[in-house]
């Protein structure tokens with residue numbers, strides 16, 4: 498059979514990685530897909546130094562690829578949402594299948610794109626968009642299709658985890674670690690997406706849809722980044738047997754679905770606690786499978802290309818099968834998506850780590866305990882660091898049991914009003930993940 502022709506849009510980190518993997522593993526790929534995959538044309542603004550495009554037609558206009566009648570599959574790797582959306586819709590309108598690594602595009606415009614793709618009977622595949630090389634979309638959409646999924650929690654931003662690890666284990670500065678992540682090709686074009694949790698929120702949006710059968714709702718994700726994590730809190734957490742990781746958490750309950758991205762304490766014996774550097778990991782809890790952990794490289798040239806090429810293989814395989822039997826974009830049939838609401842953060846439930854700067858006299862601890870008790874908040878443990886007293890203030894560290902966010906907010910407000918407490922109470926959510 499003659500090869501399938503693909504057009505690659507964008508020859509940056511992921512574009513170059515994809516071209517390299519397609520070239521390097523051409524034989525294996527053709528054996529798996531049943532047909533060869535030929536890169537017929539590339540749209541680029543600049544050539545990535547780590548790839549060879551000799552003999553391949555090029556253009557600087559991505560829309561040329563969308564309208565090139567020779568091309569069967571358009572691979573969108575330019576990033577951003579505006580041109581990418583127009584490009585993907587144009588390709589779909591031309592009856593072309595699409596593979597993309599663009600989580601922002603899918604999280605923000607996925608509902609529209611999937612509807613158009615269904616109308617036109619084409620595939621839009623996006624495995625590389627979540628957790629890089631880990632086949633997490635396929636695992637949840639296909640491998641766990643028999644389960645009712647209760648929750649999932651994951652380290653889903655490679656740059657953020659790389660920065661936290663470099664700061665915690667190698668004593669690097671935030672700026673130094675971010676620069677290194679950028680040089681390695683991990684970071685988004687605008688690294689604030691990584692640092693402020695937006696990229697993780699894009700990915701969590703996609704994971705939640707696939708896990709729970711809800712439309713993509715990026716605007717409902719509660720998002721905090723890694724900027725507020727201090728060395729002191731990392732140390733206190735460690736002393737209590739926890740690590741601080743930046744997690745995306747999606748949990749389905751009777752009243753609604755929690756979608757939240759924030760720094761989180763997790764017990765240090767959990768496998769997730771040892772996922773370091775650019776590695777990502779997603780833990781999924783289903784009624785039948787129990788807990789399953791998926792771990793691997795979350796970003797980078799080859800790891801991401803692995804997922805892009807897997808999608809290309811899937812599309813090539815599907816080109817020879819009955820279209821009615823294709824897997825739906827969000828795992829559930831489009832008409833079967835539920836309207837189960839996403840909860841505001843006030844209604845989400847978590848345990849908490851609180852750090853209070855307290856005056857060094859015995860009455861303060863009693864006052865703190867009284868306020869928590871008034872708000873019906875149980876204390877799991879308390880630690881006071883007398884040795885770290887500065888200006889008569891002693892750090893008091895508390896771990897609470899699970900409680901609704903609204904209630905802890907009220908308690909924190911009352912604690913901050915105590916005469917014996919100085920400044921803001923530091924609060925980090927804690928998940929035991931069991």
Ligand SMILES: NC(=O)c1ccc[n+]([C@@H]2O[C@H](COP(=O)([O-])OP(=O)(O)OC[C@H]3O[C@@H](n4cnc5c(N)ncnc54)[C@H](O)[C@@H]3O)[C@@H](O)[C@H]2O)c1
Pocket residue numbers: 506507508509510511512540541542543557558559574575576577580598599600601625626629682683684685686795796797798801
């Ligand atoms: N880098 C990773 O590890 C990684 C992992 C998973 C997903 N992604 C996603 O993959 C996409 C690409 O990321 P990247 O890291 O390769 O970015 P990049 O900045 O390295 O590459 C993007 C390339 O697209 C080109 N480009 C942009 N607009 C264009 C246009 N209109 N016409 C032609 N070329 C254009 C740029 O010149 C650049 O070379 C993004 O959506 C990103 O979120 C990246």
Ligand SMILES: N[C@@H](CCO)C(=O)O
Pocket residue numbers: 626627628629653654655656657683684685691696795796797
């Ligand atoms: N910037 C993203 C790329 C992979 O999606 C990250 O660091 O995880």
Ligand code: NA
Pocket residue numbers: 624625626627628629630631632633634804
């Ligand atoms: Na993936």
